[in-house]
Amino acid sequence: MLAEVLAALEPKPGGSYADGTLGGAGHAAAILAASSPDGWLFASDRDGVAIEAARERLAEFAGRFELRHANYDQFAEWIPAGRCDGVLLDLGVSSPQLDRAERGFSFQQDGPLDMRMDARQALTAAELVNSASADELAKIFRDYGDEPDARRVAVTVVPPRLP
Numbered sequence: 031m032l033a034e035v036l037a038a039l040e041p042k043p044g045g046s047y048a049d050g051t052l053g054g055a056g057h058a059a060a061i062l063a064a065s066s067p068d069g070w071l072f073a074s075d076r077d078g079v080a081i082e083a084a085r086e087r088l089a090e091f092a093g094r095f096e097l098r099h100a101n102y103d104q105f106a107e108w109i110p111a112g113r114c115d116g117v118l119l120d121l122g123v124s125s126p127q128l129d130r131a132e133r134g135f136s137f138q139q140d141g142p143l144d145m146r147m148d149a150r151q152a153l154t155a156a157e158l159v160n161s162a163s164a165d166e167l168a169k170i171f172r173d174y175g176d177e178p179d180a181r182r183v184a185v186t187v188v189p190p191r192l193p
């Protein structure tokens with residue numbers, strides 16, 4: 031998707047761009063390289079681990095970006111109005127999140143059912159499935175997972191109480 035992102039954003043020297051889902055910073059590095067020597071990048075991610083890894087990966091572009099451990103829905107709070115020529119949102123989970131069993135996103139490795147993108151949040155997926163009702167889970171699976179059989183999955187997790 032890198033070629034499509036660069037074609038859409040057309041990063042240029044002097045331009046200013048925002049990456050709301052920084053992840054492994056592959057797109058961010060390409061935007062900074064394409065806008066050298068003075069293009070600017072605002073970037074955020076909900077995952078603090080991703081932010082710290084990205085800071086190292088982007089070291090060669092130091093002085094040309096600002097990173098925030100934040101949801102992209104907070105962009106308007108910290109990116110000055112009129113200072114952004116294009117925004118990238120590459121939604122989903124990142125490879126490091128899937129690869130680290132302890133994050134709880136992996137289908138292939140055993141790990142705790144955590145699934146928090148932002149470890150500052152208190153609620154883990156394990157706590158949610160063990161406290162939510164079948165109705166609440168069905169709504170979550172339907173609305174956020176596009177699961178057509180949401181109700182059946184939910185009652186498998188939370189069996190109806192016997193009278």
Ligand SMILES: C[S@@+](CC[C@H](N)C(=O)[O-])C[C@H]1O[C@@H](n2cnc3c(N)ncnc32)[C@H](O)[C@@H]1O
Pocket residue numbers: 050051052053054055056057058074075076077080100101102103120121122123124125147
């Ligand atoms: C597919 S990865 C992005 C990969 C990135 N474009 C790259 O070049 O490596 C998606 C990232 O979005 C982050 N994310 C998901 N929802 C978010 C949100 N609402 N606000 C900020 N970051 C979010 C995840 O933590 C993950 O790191």
